[in-house]
Amino acid sequence: MATDNMESQMRKGLLELCILGIITEQNEAYPSNILEQLKESKLVVLEGTLYPLLTRLKNAGMLSYRWEESPAGPPRKYYKLTEEGTKFYEQLRATWNELSAAVNRLTKAI
Amino acid sequence: MQRIVQINIAGSIIPIEEDAYLLIKEYLTALERQFAAEQGKDEIIQDIEHRISELFGIRLQSGAPAIDRADVQKVIDTLGPASELHDSSARANTSSNTNYNQQRPQPQYSYTRQRLYRNPYDKVLGGVCSGIANYFDIDPVILRLIFAVMFFTFGIGFLAYIIAWIVVPVAKTPEELRYMSGGQHMTFDDIKRNMGEEMKDLKIRGEQMSRELKDFFSKKK
Numbered sequence: 001m002a003t004d005n006m007e008s009q010m011r012k013g014l015l016e017l018c019i020l021g022i023i024t025e026q027n028e029a030y031p032s033n034i035l036e037q038l039k040e041s042k043l044v045v046l047e048g049t050l051y052p053l054l055t056r057l058k059n060a061g062m063l064s065y066r067w068e069e070s071p072a073g074p075p076r077k078y079y080k081l082t083e084e085g086t087k088f089y090e091q092l093r094a095t096w097n098e099l100s101a102a103v104n105r106l107t108k109a110i
Numbered sequence: 111m112q113r114i115v116q117i118n119i120a121g122s123i124i125p126i127e128e129d130a131y132l133l134i135k136e137y138l139t140a141l142e143r144q145f146a147a148e149q150g151k152d153e154i155i156q157d158i159e160h161r162i163s164e165l166f167g168i169r170l171q172s173g174a175p176a177i178d179r180a181d182v183q184k185v186i187d188t189l190g191p192a193s194e195l196h197d198s199s200a201r202a203n204t205s206s207n208t209n210y211n212q213q214r215p216q217p218q219y220s221y222t223r224q225r226l227y228r229n230p231y232d233k234v235l236g237g238v239c240s241g242i243a244n245y246f247d248i249d250p251v252i253l254r255l256i257f258a259v260m261f262f263t264f265g266i267g268f269l270a271y272i273i274a275w276i277v278v279p280v281a282k283t284p285e286e287l288r289y290m291s292g293g294q295h296m297t298f299d300d301i302k303r304n305m306g307e308e309m310k311d312l313k314i315r316g317e318q319m320s321r322e323l324k325d326f327f328s329k330k331k
Contacts, residue, residue, distance in 0.1 A: 031157065031160075032164060045190075046189060046190025046194055047161060047188050047189045047190065048141075048158060048161075048189035048194075048195040049190060049194075049195055051154050051157040051158050052145070052150075052154050052196070054157065055150035055153045055154045055157065056150065058150075058153075059149060059150050072167065072171070073122065073163065073164045073167040073168075074120045074121050074122050074160050074163045074164060074167070075121070076160075077157070
């Protein structure tokens with residue numbers, strides 16, 4: 001079995017949850033900042049995968065953003081969770097908690 | 111020697127080598143194709159451009175005089191090849207369910223299609239024969255001979271050549287030259303001569319030809 005592929009599918013599936021988590025934790029975050037943390041936890045290998053996700057979450061009304069000048073380089077987009085996004089995030093988190101608890105219980109034996 | 115051009119990417123002016131510029135442009139075109147069906151396409155690409163600009167900025171701050179090909183390749187590796195970035199869920203439903211170890215084709219250079227252009231750097235008159243020869247990958251001299259024979263025997267050759275001269279665009283930009291030669295890489299040194307010279311060239315050739323023709327007919331008499 002292709003373990004690599006399954007692992008990457010798992011990571012991909014949880015990416016949205018983690019993005020929402022990072023933004024919630026910091027209240028506001030810009031992409032490079034989100035990337036740093038995702039890379040640290042090895043959730044993202046290719047930076048480019050983040051941008052479509054952010055845009056999709058924004059278009060779905062989960063995120064809003066504002067522009068801010070950066071001290072160096074181009075202006076940054078600071079993302080923030082909308083009210084709807086916060087609800088969505090809480091729901092996802094609840095599901096994840098249940099799921100991870102269940103999975104841990106089921107696979108504990110080994 | 112590499113020519114350095116200035117590009118504006120996400121509002122920042124970046125000095126970049128011609129070669130490297132082609133590579134990044136190709137990457138962005140590939141991305142556009144990849145996200146063509148996506149609703150937020152423009153925004154996604156804009157965001158990626160922002161990131162590219164940021165990464166280039168960091169590179170320039172560390173002392174590089176201009177972005178070169180290796181820098182661009184590094185940025186592309188960081189961001190990921192265009193084909194890897196598109197919607198994972200959509201693809202997961204189709205291909206990766208059946209084939210886990212599917213090898214994805216590398217996007218770089220693979221889609222360089224060949225197009226018909228007149229070749230301004232190898233020409234007798236308008237570069238038509240040389241362009242067509244490039245397109246079909248044959249020796250331009252043979253094509254010129256065929257045209258010359260048609261020119262004198264039927265007179266159609268002349269008309270066809272003139273029409274082709276008018277209709278077929280001349281390859282002006284490095285990209286066009288690359289399309290003309292079917293993805294073969296041309297350095298900017300090959301492309302130094304510009305359009306203005308073509309007209310001057312043509313004038314000289316025209317004068318030369320009319321002189322030769324005059325000689326030819328006066329001898330006949």
